[in-house]
Amino acid sequence: MPMPKLLQLFLDNVNRPRDFKVAVEGDEAEIYLYDAIGDWYGVSAAQFVQELRGLDVATIHLRMNCPGGDVFEGRAMATALAQVKAKTICHIEGLAASAATYVAGACDEVEITPGGFFMIHEAWTLTMGNKRDHQKQIDLLAKVDDSILADYEKRTGASREQLAAWMEAETWFTAEEAKENGFVDAITDTDRKTNRAAWNLAAYANAPAALTKPPAVEDHYNREQAERRLALLERQ
Known part of the structure; x- marks a missing residue:
């Protein structure tokens, strides 16, 4: 039986250093989201929102290199960003994938x-359970996709049909394509050193080859721990 994609994404990156921090200088703040989204394998919405709401600045720079994660945690982050009074600018310094894309899209720029x-x-x-349990999850996933589509449609102006087709195909946009299709506003170079291959994204079907490095052999013990942890979460 194939490994579930979420489990594979988590296990392939279980030993990756955590990287979430906030820095304030004058009237501007920087939030570094160089981690996954989700409280059991990355940055929790509670942690992110607490840091965000504690900032009393005019401009907030969200610096991102994120493979995505929990859809509802991402939604909470995006809602908080949309509600702050400060100007918000997201700088995708490597990767914005999955849930990270609508966190980015909640920023002013x-x-x-x-x-x-x-x-x-x-x-x-x-999912686990009988056919009714699985059908409930199918219905929920359809509602989640509709919510995400509404966000993309509002930001890009693209048709719902085109956006749905891109989502179904798991579409990876280059910087130029992301700008051309309205997901981002500008392409801006940075002097910050960003390791774009730091994430192993083999769990995704169409990830660029540079982002699908095989898991290291020494990860085996931690992978076993992670499998047990996820199994407990599934039974909750």
Whole structure:
């Protein structure tokens, strides 16, 4: 039986260093979201929102290199960004994929570095149970996709049909394509050193080859721990 995609994404990156921090200088703040979205394998919405709402500045720069994560945690982050009084600018300094794309899209402006990627796809989940349980999850996923489509439609002006087709195909946009299709506002270079291959994105079907490095052999022990942890979460 194939490994569920969410589980594979988590396990392939279980040993990756965590990287979430906030820096304030004068009337501007920087939030570094160089991690996944989700409280059991990355940055929780609670942590993100607490940091965000504690900022008393005119401009907030969200610096991002994120493979996505939990859809509802991402929604909470996006809602908080949309509600702050400060001007918000997202700088995609490597990757914005999956749930990270509508966190980015909640900002007033979105920039991407040359060579960066922007990926959209249909929502994923893990389910257990009988056919009625699975049907409930199918119905929920359809509602989640509709919500995400509404966000993309508002930002890009693209048709619902085109956006749905891109999501179904798991579409990876280059920086130029993301700008051309309205997902980002500008392509802006950065002198910040960003390791765009730091994420192993082999769980995704169409990820660029540079982002699908095989898991290291030494990850085996931690992978076993992660499998047990996820199994417990599935039974909750």
